[in-house]
Amino acid sequence: MRTTISLVLAGVAALAAACGGPVASPSPGTSTPPPPTGSSAPSSTVAPADCGQTLAWGTGQKEAPAQSTDALFEVRAGRHDCYDRVVFDIAGPAEAGYFASYVPVVTADGSGQPVPVPGTALQVVVRAPAQGFDSSGAEVFARTGDYLYTESQLAGWQSLRAIRFAGFFEGQCTIAVGVSAMLPFQVSTQLDPANHTRKLVLDIAHP
Structure with a gap:
């Protein structure tokens, strides 16, 4: 009996050896990832703005003759x-004229005193009075030379x-408008019918 069992066990061992050893069962809950295919999902990007149109604005002076009393x-x-x-x-719907030009330095109305700005100076004349002058002529909107926007407020602007x-x-x-260089610019006016006001708009191209 022992001889028979020994022979059976020996036969099983020989059969396992002939088949390349014991067979391992896959572990539960695991899977083999598929081989890479060499392709990937397409990436989406936002197209940059087309700024070529600003080159047509030019750097020469711009002017419109209308005079507003608003x-x-x-x-x-x-x-x-x-x-x-x-x-x-401008506090009214009437058309307002303008004059805009690069200059060595902007000078104050009346006195002719220089009003320097950092960068290249762009002089903008708005053909409309300033709001807030009292009967004695005291300036309320702003005093000559006041900064409407300082260099620190515009830090990082192009x-x-x-x-x-x-x-x-x-x-x-x-x-007086300080510009980073002599860049193309355009001037236009827009009516705001809802508020009965006029906007004079100065656009200065990015470098």
């Missing part, structure tokens, strides 16, 4: 994809460096 009451600045923008808000009020004289206001 008052300039606010100056605002903002950033866009291709340009920095300055908005001059085009604008500073904005200063250069005075009011004979029905028009002069603004």
Whole structure:
């Protein structure tokens, strides 16, 4: 009997050896990942803004002759994809003219005193009076030379460096705009019918 059992066990061992050893069962809960296929999911990117149109604006002076009797009451600045923008808000719907040109230095209305700004100086004349002058002529909107936007407020902006009020004289206001270089710019006016105001808009292209 022992001889028979020994022979059976020996036969099983020989059969296992011939088959390459014991067979391992897969562990529960595991799977073999598929081989890589060499492809990946397409990536999505946002197309950059097309700023080529700003080159057509040019750096030469821009001018419109209309004269408004409505008052300039606010100056605002903002950033866009291709340009920095300055908005001059005028308290009435009448068309307002302007003159804008790069100059060596902007000078104050009336006195002719220099009103320097960092970077390249862009002189903007808004053909409208300033709001807030009292009967004695005291300036309330801003005093000549006041910063409407300081260099620190515009730190990191691509085009604008500073904005200063250069005075009011004979029905028009002069603004000194500091620009990072002599960059293309455009000037336009827009009617805001809801508020019965006029906006004079200065766009300065990014470098």
